[in-house]
Amino acid sequence: MLTDAxxxxxxxxxxxxxxxxxxxxSLAAVPFAGRHRIIDFTLSNMVNSGIRRVGIVALTRxxxxxxxxxxxxxxxxxxxxxxxxxxxxxxxxxxRRPDRxxxxxxxxxxxxxxxxxxxxxxxxxxxxxxxxxxxxxxxxNGADMTMLxxxxxxxxxxxxxxxxxxxxxxxxxxxxxxxLPKSDLRAVSLVVLKRDLLLExxxxxxxxxxxxxxxxxxxxxxxxxxxxxxxxxxxxxRITNIAQYFNASMALLNDEARHQLFSEEYPIxxxxxxxxxxxxTPESLTLRNVLASDGCMIQGNVENSVLSRGVxxxxxxxxxxxxxxxDVQISEGVTLDHVIIDxxxxxxxxVRLLGQDDYPIVIEKNAIV
Amino acid sequence: xxxxxxxxxxLAGGQGSRLGALTDYVAKPAVPFGSRYRIIxxxxxxxxxxxxxxxxxLTQYQPLELNSYIGNGHSWDLDxxxxxxxxLPPYVRQAGSxxxxxxxxxxxxxxxxxxxxxPRYVLILSGDHIYKMNYAKxxxxxxxxxxxxxxxxxxxxWEEAPRFGIMNTDENSRVVEFEEKPAxxxxxxxxxxxxxxxxxxxxxxxxxxxxxxxxxxxxxANVIPGMIDEGKGVFAYRFDGYWKDVGTVFSLWEANMDLxxxxxxxxxxxxxxxxxxxxxxxxxxxxxxxxRISNVAVTDGAELYGDVENSIxxxxxxxxxxxxxxxxxxxxxxxxxxxxRLERCIVGMDxxxxxxxxxxxxxxxxxxxxxxxxxxxxxxxxxxxxxxxEGLALKGNSMVWPNDxxxxxxxxxxxxxxxxxxxxxx
Numbered sequence: 001m002l003t004d005a006x007x008x009x010x011x012x013x014x015x016x017x018x019x020x021x022x023x024x025x026s027l028a029a030v031p032f033a034g035r036h037r038i039i040d041f042t043l044s045n046m047v048n049s050g051i052r053r054v055g056i057v058a059l060t061r062x063x064x065x066x067x068x069x070x071x072x073x074x075x076x077x078x079x080x081x082x083x084x085x086x087x088x089x090x091x092x093x094x095x096r097r098p099d100r101x102x103x104x105x106x107x108x109x110x111x112x113x114x115x116x117x118x119x120x121x122x123x124x125x126x127x128x129x130x131x132x133x134x135x136x137x138x139x140x141n142g143a144d145m146t147m148l149x150x151x152x153x154x155x156x157x158x159x160x161x162x163x164x165x166x167x168x169x170x171x172x173x174x175x176x177x178x179x180l181p182k183s184d185l186r187a188v189s190l191v192v193l194k195r196d197l198l199l200e201x202x203x204x205x206x207x208x209x210x211x212x213x214x215x216x217x218x219x220x221x222x223x224x225x226x227x228x229x230x231x232x233x234x235x236x237x238r239i240t241n242i243a244q245y246f247n248a249s250m251a252l253l254n255d256e257a258r259h260q261l262f263s264e265e266y267p268i269x270x271x272x273x274x275x276x277x278x279x280x281t282p283e284s285l286t287l288r289n290v291l292a293s294d295g296c297m298i299q300g301n302v303e304n305s306v307l308s309r310g311v312x313x314x315x316x317x318x319x320x321x322x323x324x325x326x327d328v329q330i331s332e333g334v335t336l337d338h339v340i341i342d343x344x345x346x347x348x349x350x351v352r353l354l355g356q357d358d359y360p361i362v363i364e365k366n367a368i369v
Numbered sequence: 370x371x372x373x374x375x376x377x378x379x380l381a382g383g384q385g386s387r388l389g390a391l392t393d394y395v396a397k398p399a400v401p402f403g404s405r406y407r408i409i410x411x412x413x414x415x416x417x418x419x420x421x422x423x424x425x426x427l428t429q430y431q432p433l434e435l436n437s438y439i440g441n442g443h444s445w446d447l448d449x450x451x452x453x454x455x456x457l458p459p460y461v462r463q464a465g466s467x468x469x470x471x472x473x474x475x476x477x478x479x480x481x482x483x484x485x486x487x488p489r490y491v492l493i494l495s496g497d498h499i500y501k502m503n504y505a506k507x508x509x510x511x512x513x514x515x516x517x518x519x520x521x522x523x524x525x526x527w528e529e530a531p532r533f534g535i536m537n538t539d540e541n542s543r544v545v546e547f548e549e550k551p552a553x554x555x556x557x558x559x560x561x562x563x564x565x566x567x568x569x570x571x572x573x574x575x576x577x578x579x580x581x582x583x584x585x586x587x588x589x590a591n592v593i594p595g596m597i598d599e600g601k602g603v604f605a606y607r608f609d610g611y612w613k614d615v616g617t618v619f620s621l622w623e624a625n626m627d628l629x630x631x632x633x634x635x636x637x638x639x640x641x642x643x644x645x646x647x648x649x650x651x652x653x654x655x656x657x658x659x660x661r662i663s664n665v666a667v668t669d670g671a672e673l674y675g676d677v678e679n680s681i682x683x684x685x686x687x688x689x690x691x692x693x694x695x696x697x698x699x700x701x702x703x704x705x706x707x708x709x710r711l712e713r714c715i716v717g718m719d720x721x722x723x724x725x726x727x728x729x730x731x732x733x734x735x736x737x738x739x740x741x742x743x744x745x746x747x748x749x750x751x752x753x754x755x756x757x758x759e760g761l762a763l764k765g766n767s768m769v770w771p772n773d774x775x776x777x778x779x780x781x782x783x784x785x786x787x788x789x790x791x792x793x794x795x
Contacts, residue, residue, distance in 0.1 A: 033652060033653060034652070034653030035652070035653050035669070036652070036653075073443070074650070253655075255655075255672075258652070258655065261652075262651075262652040267650060268650075268652070269650050270650065272444075272648040272650070274444075274643060274644075274645045274646065274648065275638075276405070276637035276638045276643075276644075277403065277404035277405045277628075277637070277666040277667060277668045277681075278654065278666070278667050278668065279629075279632075279665070279666055280662045280663065280664065280665045280666075280667065281663075281664060282663045282664045284662070284663065287656050287660065287662050288656060288657070288658050288659065288660065289656070289657065289658050290655070290656040291652075291653045291654070291655050292653060292654055292655075292656065292667075293653040293654070293669075294405065294668055294669060295638070297638075306653075307653075308653075
């Protein structure tokens with residue numbers, strides 16, 4: 001069953017900074033849920049919705065992202081026809097200067113596909129769902145574009161795009177990072193529109209000298225075009241700041257949330273690494289409420305934490321409420337609480353790092369503490 | 370076809386009947402091993418790590434699971450435009466057809482396949498041993514000796530030597546005599562079932578063997594002794610790493626436990642010589658709020674809420690809170706309910722144990738009705754795709770077969786409906 005839509009994933013968002021963890025890599029390539037990365041979710045959602053042509057717009061620091069996606073084979077997107085397309089920005093062809101012309105490469109990608117619709121996804125949310133209901137809603141509501149949004153239950157935290165709709169569901173106002181938002185509807189960067197309309201918008205923006213492109217650009221056309229919304233009430237984590245990232249990671253320790261995100265119906269694919277099985281040695285005395293991955297070696301004590309592949313926890317270490325990325329080494333006797341530790345970090349013997357509930361400590365990639 | 374210097378042929382057609390219920394509907398090489406692996410991952414990964422790029426896998430017994438597991442060899446980087454992985458089942462010819470009559474006959478029937486690559490050397494490997502070996506080193510040694518056949522051998526304890534094919538060699542490592550399971554061994558160098566042949570010599574020997582109506586067409590019993598008798602250059606190549614034949618329930622259990630007890634000799638974490646497997650893409654595994662875990666290997670998709678000690682846990686295994694699992698192997702997608710107590714058990718793929726099932730070597734009030742001579746050392750095997758009904762208690766050395774769903778339906782049922790009932794095989 002093929003869907004008459006192509007996918008377009010925006011791997012970066014200039015308005016979002018996740019502490020230090022999106023410094024060495026695109027937002028889309030930020031690790032999440034142990035063995036996954038943020039992009040795995042929207043990419044798998046697209047594949048699970050019958051989309052077989054996906055372009056990934058990557059503007060900067062995309063080495064890690066491209067390592068991860070490879071030929072797209074993990075998502076069955078290594079196709080002779082269609083498949084996965086990386087869309088880095090072009091150098092300006094007239095001046096030969098590295099002026100950003102992001103939109104031209106997107107235009108070329110969209111033009112060469114024959115699907116009638118484009119589903120555009122940002123990388124600032126994590127959910128497991130089919131995108132067909134969004135497409136169906138769009139076909140039914142007759143709008144120029146339809147965007148996903150959620151009702152925010154938690155306390156307001158920026159960055160956020162608040163929208164207002166009239167009785168018919170049409171977007172009437174878009175407020176970016178407003179400190180006192182008048183509505184609880186937050187835009188999720190997932191939009192569907194016709195391919196031809198997208199091309200028209202992109203070409204128009206290029207002609208007016210705007211080269212950048214984001215879902216927000218589209219949403220801001222609400223007074224020229226009809227933009228309608230579909231409210232998503234299933235599980236969806238917005239990842240727009242480090243506190244949200246941390247809280248979403250911790251939320252996965254809850255069985256119900258985890259089973260919703262990783263269901264049999266919508267499998268989430270990722271790059272395979274072939275690490276050895278995770279080993280828990282007899283020296284590990286406490287191990288509770290932990291999500292861990294292959295290649296880990298757990299000799300110490302871990303509680304309420306998420307461990308990516310290849311994490312080593314030394315004897316007598318106490319790790320609580322923390323998120324450890326790939327190949328992090330925690331030496332003997334270390335104490336960690338509320339810490340996010342990036343890839344390849346070594347925490348030396350006896351170090352104590354204690355963060356706070358809404359302010360986790362972040363240790364950057366390759367550091368030695 | 371592009372010439373390949375060395376190609377490998379993996380013998381994966383055997384039933385592995387001594388594993389009983391575990392190979393009831395999969396071939397032995399497809400039996401899960403060591404949490405993330407299947408047995409055949411070891412020879413396939415060895416090929417990958419040895420730079421061998423063309424591999425033929427000879428299948429015959431229950432090949433469905435094995436074929437779909439291997440696919441095009443992508444998981445071991447063995448999908449190539451030139452060469453790659455080939456599943457080679459027996460096939461029908463104009464002049465009639467035969468099943469693979471023996472290990473040598475299976476290679477004989479595939480002479481055209483091997484010829485098409487014009488290799489200098491052909492490796493013949495078993496699909497049922499656990500070991501990490503660089504075949505390139507062996508082939509180089511073979512070449513340096515000017516050998517026609519090289520047999521990898523490993524020192525085994527003297528008391529175990531009568532279970533193996535024993536090589537008697539001269540001071541130059543040349544094999545002067547081959548004894549299959551000798552009662553009084555003169556030597557403790559056992560054949561590992563890993564052979565390197567000069568293709569020209571092997572081709573000739575296979576054709577000759579096929580013409581002999583009395584031959585069992587077996588490498589160990591016929592082809593290699595024949596080459597030794599004819600004075601061909603047959604050499605023994607000593608291997609001193611970890612090697613284990615997992616042909617019996619006890620040896621399969623032991624080899625799994627070796628991953629926990631002896632990680633120094635069977636190191637799966639060595640990134641210079643990794644073992645790859647087909648990965649079915651599950652989320653990270655989860656350790657629950659009240660679990661107690663000690664000395665356990667565990668992998669993707671597993672969720673452990675109970676007590677697990679000294680055990681091998683495969684992907685998607687669930688152990689509920691209140692279950693106790695000790696010294697056991699849980700194969701992929703098994704479900705262990707609350708109140709279950711297991712000790713020295715192997716639970717086959719997809720099997721569900723209902724609450725309070727108990728299987729320990731000396732289970733009080735445990736039934737002996739499932740005792741099976743294939744099981745020893747107190748080990749109990751639950752076959753694949755079964756539901757074991759609430760409260761069933763077994764003494765050690767028991768085996769629950771898929772067929773028990775018909776024999777004792779009040780105690781055992783099939784978990785997922787299968788074609789087996791309609792085919793009368795269950």
